[in-house]
Amino acid sequence: MVDAMNRKIITVTVNGTTYEREVNVRTLLVDFLRRDLGLTGTHVGCEQGVCGACTISIDGQAVRSCLMLAVQADNRSITTIEGLGTPDNLHPIQEAFWENYGLQCGFCTPGIIMSVYEFLKENPNPSDEEIREALSGNLCRCTGYQGIIKSVKAAAQKIKQDEMVG
Structure with a gap:
């Protein structure tokens, strides 16, 4: 069981939608995006920041989401592959x-x-x-x-x- 000291409420804007979620302070951003928000376009590859499969945009910078904790994204703007286009209207x-x-x-x-x-x-x-x-x-x-x-x-x-x- 995780106690309250290991959890934090974060607010993030992802692909234009603002979310407020309680997360474990050790949750990787890539896992938060995939599990908590269901944005599975961000892939988990090496989990060491080497392969680039988990690259997203945070406040206009390309970032490896496997090297960042979800709590570090608090009050930031994130764009994932799902935020660029749709199957009917590609970027x-x-x-x-x-x-x-x-x-x-x-x-x-x-x-x-x-x-x-x-x-x-x-x-x-x-x-x-x-x-x-x-x-x-x-x-x-x-x-x-x-x-x-x-x-x-x-x-x-x-x-x-x-x-x-x-």
Whole structure:
């Protein structure tokens, strides 16, 4: 049994919705997102911050959610892969990955897309080398990364086009 000293009430805004939950102070953010909020798009890979499968955005920064406690996210804004688009209305990054075969099994894809989401805000016209560097913390065991790099470049173009239209 967990006593009151090991629990804390946190308030987080996830994908635009505010939640207030009581959590064990040792609960990892990735586990909170998956178990407490049912957002299973954030994957648990290595649980050591090496693979990048659990990458999310917190206050505009790409973060490994397996290296952060849920209590550290108190009063912060989180975006997960579920917050980017829907199956009927994909985010331009998701569209680019779909169209350019930037995924195979898909396990690493949510983390990669979340890393790319923040990266393209800072670097809207990246070179191949800059993309490789930005994704150096995201491991994919299925691809040779060429489809991923092509997808990131296509996503950058889609975002530019959307900004020109919108």
